[in-house]
Amino acid sequence: MKKEFKIISKIIQNNKRVLDIGCGDGTLMEYLKFNQQNDVRGLEPQKDLVQKCIAKGLSVIEGDAEKELVQFPDKSFDYAVLSQTLQAFLFPEKVLKQLLRIGKQTIISIPNFGYWKVRLHLLFKGTMPITKNLPNEWYNTPNLHMCTIQDFVNFCKEKNIKIDRSLCLTNEKISEITNGNLLYKNIFSQLGIFLIK
Amino acid sequence: MNKEIKNIKKLIVNQSLELDCGKIIKNFPIAYETYGTLNKSKSNAILAFHALTGDQFVTNINPITKREGWWTTAVGPGKAIDTDKYFVICANVLGGCMGSFGPKEINPDTNELFGITFPVITIRDMVRAQIYLLEHLGIDKLLSVTGGSMGGMQVLQFASLYPNKTYSAIPIACSASHSAQNIALDELGRQAIMADPNWNNGNYFKTNLSPDKGLAVARMAAHITYLSKKSLQEKFGRKLQDKGSLKFNFDADFQIESYLRYQGAKFVDRFDANSYLYITRAMDYFDLEKQFNGNLSLAFKNTKSKFFIISFTSDWLYPTIENKEIVIALNACGANVGFVEINSDKGHDSFLLDVPEFLKTLSEFLNSIYKEINNEKRI
Numbered sequence: 001m002k003k004e005f006k007i008i009s010k011i012i013q014n015n016k017r018v019l020d021i022g023c024g025d026g027t028l029m030e031y032l033k034f035n036q037q038n039d040v041r042g043l044e045p046q047k048d049l050v051q052k053c054i055a056k057g058l059s060v061i062e063g064d065a066e067k068e069l070v071q072f073p074d075k076s077f078d079y080a081v082l083s084q085t086l087q088a089f090l091f092p093e094k095v096l097k098q099l100l101r102i103g104k105q106t107i108i109s110i111p112n113f114g115y116w117k118v119r120l121h122l123l124f125k126g127t128m129p130i131t132k133n134l135p136n137e138w139y140n141t142p143n144l145h146m147c148t149i150q151d152f153v154n155f156c157k158e159k160n161i162k163i164d165r166s167l168c169l170t171n172e173k174i175s176e177i178t179n180g181n182l183l184y185k186n187i188f189s190q191l192g193i194f195l196i197k
Numbered sequence: 198m199n200k201e202i203k204n205i206k207k208l209i210v211n212q213s214l215e216l217d218c219g220k221i222i223k224n225f226p227i228a229y230e231t232y233g234t235l236n237k238s239k240s241n242a243i244l245a246f247h248a249l250t251g252d253q254f255v256t257n258i259n260p261i262t263k264r265e266g267w268w269t270t271a272v273g274p275g276k277a278i279d280t281d282k283y284f285v286i287c288a289n290v291l292g293g294c295m296g297s298f299g300p301k302e303i304n305p306d307t308n309e310l311f312g313i314t315f316p317v318i319t320i321r322d323m324v325r326a327q328i329y330l331l332e333h334l335g336i337d338k339l340l341s342v343t344g345g346s347m348g349g350m351q352v353l354q355f356a357s358l359y360p361n362k363t364y365s366a367i368p369i370a371c372s373a374s375h376s377a378q379n380i381a382l383d384e385l386g387r388q389a390i391m392a393d394p395n396w397n398n399g400n401y402f403k404t405n406l407s408p409d410k411g412l413a414v415a416r417m418a419a420h421i422t423y424l425s426k427k428s429l430q431e432k433f434g435r436k437l438q439d440k441g442s443l444k445f446n447f448d449a450d451f452q453i454e455s456y457l458r459y460q461g462a463k464f465v466d467r468f469d470a471n472s473y474l475y476i477t478r479a480m481d482y483f484d485l486e487k488q489f490n491g492n493l494s495l496a497f498k499n500t501k502s503k504f505f506i507i508s509f510t511s512d513w514l515y516p517t518i519e520n521k522e523i524v525i526a527l528n529a530c531g532a533n534v535g536f537v538e539i540n541s542d543k544g545h546d547s548f549l550l551d552v553p554e555f556l557k558t559l560s561e562f563l564n565s566i567y568k569e570i571n572n573e574k575r576i
Contacts, residue, residue, distance in 0.1 A: 017531075041528075041533070041534075047537060047538065047539075047540065050536075050537045051537060051554070051557070051558045051561070053535070054505065054535050054537065054558055054561055054562050054565070055558070055562070055564075055565065056565065057565030057566070057569060059504075059533045059534055060535050060536075061524055061534060061535060061536035061537075062536055062537045062538055063521075063536070071524075071525040071528050071529060072529070073529055073531075076531055
């Protein structure tokens with residue numbers, strides 16, 4: 001399991017209800033279900049991945065978060081989890097609003113467009129950045145709304161979203177983001193992980 | 198129509214059952230078949246519900262029609278519903294014509310066949326009748342209930358009525374309430390039967406002339422709705438039947454005409470016209486949402502079962518959107534639900550045909566439930 005999922009699973013307490021949006025092949029769900037006794041559900045747009053999850057005994061529904069999240073009642077999950085997908089939605093703000101409505105808490109991770117390699121790529125090459133975390137060309141990337149860790153923090157402030165925890169990941173190393181180190185973390189982190197409500 | 202149905206398994210239910218129409222039936226037969234072996238802990242039983250024109254003979258050769266069982270693609274040794282592993286039960290529905298209590302049975306009060314004096318039955322009646330069979334077989338909790346089309350409706354009704362009687366439920370290509378389009382199509386079939394003078398107000402058994410033409414037309418019309426435009430075009434196109442050119446008459450020039458006529462003719466050999474009226478009526482009356490005052494999620498409020506809903510891309514009779522309404526209702530009440538729409542060009546009939554993606558996912562889901570139950574038992 002990738003480091004990001006290890007961090008997310010540590011944030012999630014045992015025996016809680018979790019909705020994993022864009023759950024992929026169910027790696028995180030499987031871990032939460034069998035190791036932490038979480039009651040997990042998934043939402044995934046790709047049929048083949050849904051079928052993989054079903055085969056693992058995971059309850060996953062095929063569907064697009066931008067259309068499907070409305071069906072879940074308010075606060076019906078302890079955690080709504082969205083891993084590295086916010087930037088791929090047509091209307092990320094609407095999706096985020098739904099997550100905050102459904103989950104008592106929401107865990108969200110974003111690939112950081114403020115990472116120094118990304119900045120240097122654009123600065124020196126003058127083309128849209130391609131990195132390990134952002135491997136696609138501008139014309140075929142699913143990422144429509146890239147943002148930086150700083151952008152996300154600003155957004156939460158503006159929308160009165162409370163950030164309970166903020167973590168960042170750099171070369172498999174995890175650290176806390178604080179008010180004091182935000183500027184620095186925004187340059188040196190590949191991924192931001194936030195627990196919000 | 199085969200009038201003699203002997204040597205088939207039948208349970209005579211000697212309790213009384215009050216039907217939704219208010220009538221009470223008692224001492225009624227439920228014809229059924231089982232496949233595979235029930236394990237010691239009685240935890241490997243799957244109840245399969247048949248669709249409109251199905252019967253209890255799910256797989257192998259149907260002893261009455263001498264044709265393959267209706268779900269031979271999915272049920273059998275080593276298949277998705279593996280009879281080496283699971284104990285599969287299927288009952289002929291109330292109102293059916295393969296030995297269960299239906300219009301072809303004798304009314305003990307008059308000593309005549311019921312015909313259309315048989316009470317109008319509902320999906321709920323069908324499901325409640327099958328509970329006696331589970332009691333008879335000594336099964337408290339099923340591994341799964343499954344079925345497509347009307348079988349799927351029975352799955353939903355079962356899960357709603359008996360929230361603790363099954364570990365899982367797999368409604369396939371169905372709906373929680375029959376749409377206006379589907380009621381219209383059923384009415385078309387019923388009118389075709391009733392327009393046949395041989396139908397004789399349902400009393401055709403008195404004249405020995407059966408409404409074969411009407412029933413065949415009903416079947417032909419229905420059969421079209423089970424396929425998709427694409428599959429019809431690919432399979433038949435405008436191909437001519439055993440001829441080089443159009444004949445300028447009303448014989449079956451086109452292969453599709455000939456195919457439909459064959460389907461119609463084949464059907465009347467095995468199905469009772471009055472049963473067709475009763476069972477389509479039961480489907481039309483099915484509205485699980487209405488049973489719960491317009492809130493479908495209340496139907497599943499107490500459910501402990503794990504649901505897996507399956508629809509097919511080319512099914513226009515029970516389209517994905519109707520299947521999804523079930524998913525939405527289940528999510529709204531916090532039930533455990535999975536859903537997938539399978540890619541298939543084969544229309545509504547996809548669930549009966551060899552659609553590998555479907556069979557694979559069905560098999561894997563059941564296997565996951567099987568493992569979960571066995572783990573639970575070990576603890």
